[in-house]
Amino acid sequence: MVGTGIGPGQLTVEARAAITAADRVFYLVGDLLTEHHIQGLAPVATSLGACYGEDGPGRDAYERMAEAILAPARAGERVCAAFYGHPGVFVLPSGEAISRARSEGIEARMLPAVSALDCLFADLGVDPASSGLQTYEAGDFLRRRPVIEPRAGLVLWQVGVLESVDALAAALGETYPHGHSLVVYEASPYPGVAPRTDPVPLGDLGDAKLSQRSTLYVAPLP
Numbered sequence: 001m002v003g004t005g006i007g008p009g010q011l012t013v014e015a016r017a018a019i020t021a022a023d024r025v026f027y028l029v030g031d032l033l034t035e036h037h038i039q040g041l042a043p044v045a046t047s048l049g050a051c052y053g054e055d056g057p058g059r060d061a062y063e064r065m066a067e068a069i070l071a072p073a074r075a076g077e078r079v080c081a082a083f084y085g086h087p088g089v090f091v092l093p094s095g096e097a098i099s100r101a102r103s104e105g106i107e108a109r110m111l112p113a114v115s116a117l118d119c120l121f122a123d124l125g126v127d128p129a130s131s132g133l134q135t136y137e138a139g140d141f142l143r144r145r146p147v148i149e150p151r152a153g154l155v156l157w158q159v160g161v162l163e164s165v166d167a168l169a170a171a172l173g174e175t176y177p178h179g180h181s182l183v184v185y186e187a188s189p190y191p192g193v194a195p196r197t198d199p200v201p202l203g204d205l206g207d208a209k210l211s212q213r214s215t216l217y218v219a220p221l222p
Contacts (some may be wrong), residue, residue, distance in 0.1 A: 124185065138161075151220050168216075169205040180221075
């Protein structure tokens, strides 16, 4: 399992070698430039996009992806699957395929890649070693309501798919002041295009324009 990074040009030398050495290559990426790059390295590469049904992403689709990757591996072929970003960050079928492969005696490995979190560190100038860092999927954060350490940074993934951003604002308001500045962040998938780094006061979070790619960064309190 390899990752293509967030933008074109972030495919590592190690990942590129894995793609070119494979008998079968599968991919699921978010832009045409990366897709064309993979097809240039492996002309018969197969998109996993066909695994999505009418309902789009979901457990059934991820199950089909995992089994599509495993089928040629079970037949003895060397398989490489390339996913957008890091293959172990919010990519359920990669981990599932690796787990099943190993349980069946098939050697499987995941190679690291650039994730959206790595881009956030660079674009926002955040060093997790300076104050610590907490990360949660936004929906899971609302359901579990973990105890927050306000003197450490907080990253909430997939805030744009929440049913109620106001509920998230209320939850954060129990720890942070009304005027505390947050950042709506979206890594840029294209060269030459700036990332989205929009500051928003906590009290205005409910009115912020969010997309499926939006991540929320909450800076630490003093």
